[in-house]
Amino acid sequence: xxxxxxxxxxxxxxxGIMAELPSGLxxxxxxxxxxxxxxxxxxxxxxxxxxxxxxxxxxxxxxxRLVQSVATGIELIELAALPRGVAICNAFGHExxxxxxxxxxxxxxxxxxxxxxxxxxTRSSWRASWVESGAPxxxxxxxxxxxxxxxxxxQEVARRAAxxxxxxxxxxxxxxxxxxxxxxxxxxxxxxxxxxxxxFVALCTAxxxxxxxxxxxxxxxLMKPSAFLINIARGMxxxxxxxxxxxxxxxxxxxxxxxxxxxxxxxxxxxxxxRHPFHELPxxxxxxxxxxxxxxxxxxxxxxxxxNINRFFRGEPLENVVVRT
Numbered sequence: 001x002x003x004x005x006x007x008x009x010x011x012x013x014x015x016g017i018m019a020e021l022p023s024g025l026x027x028x029x030x031x032x033x034x035x036x037x038x039x040x041x042x043x044x045x046x047x048x049x050x051x052x053x054x055x056x057x058x059x060x061x062x063x064x065r066l067v068q069s070v071a072t073g074i075e076l077i078e079l080a081a082l083p084r085g086v087a088i089c090n091a092f093g094h095e096x097x098x099x100x101x102x103x104x105x106x107x108x109x110x111x112x113x114x115x116x117x118x119x120x121x122t123r124s125s126w127r128a129s130w131v132e133s134g135a136p137x138x139x140x141x142x143x144x145x146x147x148x149x150x151x152x153x154x155q156e157v158a159r160r161a162a163x164x165x166x167x168x169x170x171x172x173x174x175x176x177x178x179x180x181x182x183x184x185x186x187x188x189x190x191x192x193x194x195x196x197x198x199x200f201v202a203l204c205t206a207x208x209x210x211x212x213x214x215x216x217x218x219x220x221x222l223m224k225p226s227a228f229l230i231n232i233a234r235g236m237x238x239x240x241x242x243x244x245x246x247x248x249x250x251x252x253x254x255x256x257x258x259x260x261x262x263x264x265x266x267x268x269x270x271x272x273x274x275r276h277p278f279h280e281l282p283x284x285x286x287x288x289x290x291x292x293x294x295x296x297x298x299x300x301x302x303x304x305x306x307x308n309i310n311r312f313f314r315g316e317p318l319e320n321v322v323v324r325t
Contacts, residue, residue: 093300094292099156101291149205
């Protein structure tokens with residue numbers, strides 16, 4: 001039995017879990033997917049693919065029976081290009097890290113942390129302090145956060161927000177009861193009812209037909225002028241033009257964006273994340289899709305990937321099966 005680790009993240013994963021893999025498993029590592037075109041036999045011999053993407057132009061993989069993603073989303077895997085009978089599994093372990101990121105951005109925004117720290121560091125400015133009777137900054141106690149997508153990440157966000165004294169409401173595609181930290185759950189079809197009451201809106205949903213372009217100009221207009229939008233889902237959940245305009249014109253208070261519409265490639269390794277200059281807007285916190293990229297997440301995800309490969313090798317039931325071709 002052979003496993004192909006494809007792409008830079010999969011290559012890192014292979015090197016990290018090598019000692020945990022079955023001794024009889026043959027392993028091929030291709031950090032650069034373009035090498036596949038020159039090495040079709042590597043693909044043809046693979047029983048297991050460990051990667052977060054697969055394209056139709058890649059060489060045939062007739063023996064493939066398991067695609068183990070190194071990410072949660074599988075939207076970069078072209079399912080129609082896989083042979084019949086393949087199980088596609090994803091990996092998690094990122095919930096804690098992303099939930100901490102969401103709360104961090106809420107706190108940074110409410111406490112005006114970046115502005116105050118920069119002024120004090122660069123100009124020794126005391127204007128934000130009681131020392132000069134400055135305007136007090138905010139806090140998140142008593143605020144309302146609306147979580148769009150009450151899956152693993154959304155539930156972790158809810159627990160932490162409640163611990164900080166926030167009111168937690170949510171919207172979800174499938175029916176869920178309001179329990180634990182969550183005071184009310186709206187059907188996703190009633191998102192318009194939830195948005196106007198939120199001080200923070202955290203997008204934690206998967207990307208799909210129901211959620212692509214979910215936050216458009218009309219829904220941004222439903223939000224409070226002071227509302228803060230946090231997107232850790234996928235860039236395409238939000239309409240790019242609409243959110244840029246809303247932030248530029250201060251139709252909403254601000255945003256923390258960790259996922260984007262454009263990503264780097266070989267030709268543009270430092271490609272801007274949008275065709276709009278979000279980096280010029282002072283009311284935007286920008287990060288390069290790294291909210292879940294912590295040491296703890298890497299360890300947890302590696303353990304999940306290694307566990308599923310071992311289960312497949314032994315003929316045992318797999319975990320986190322998303323779909324079968």
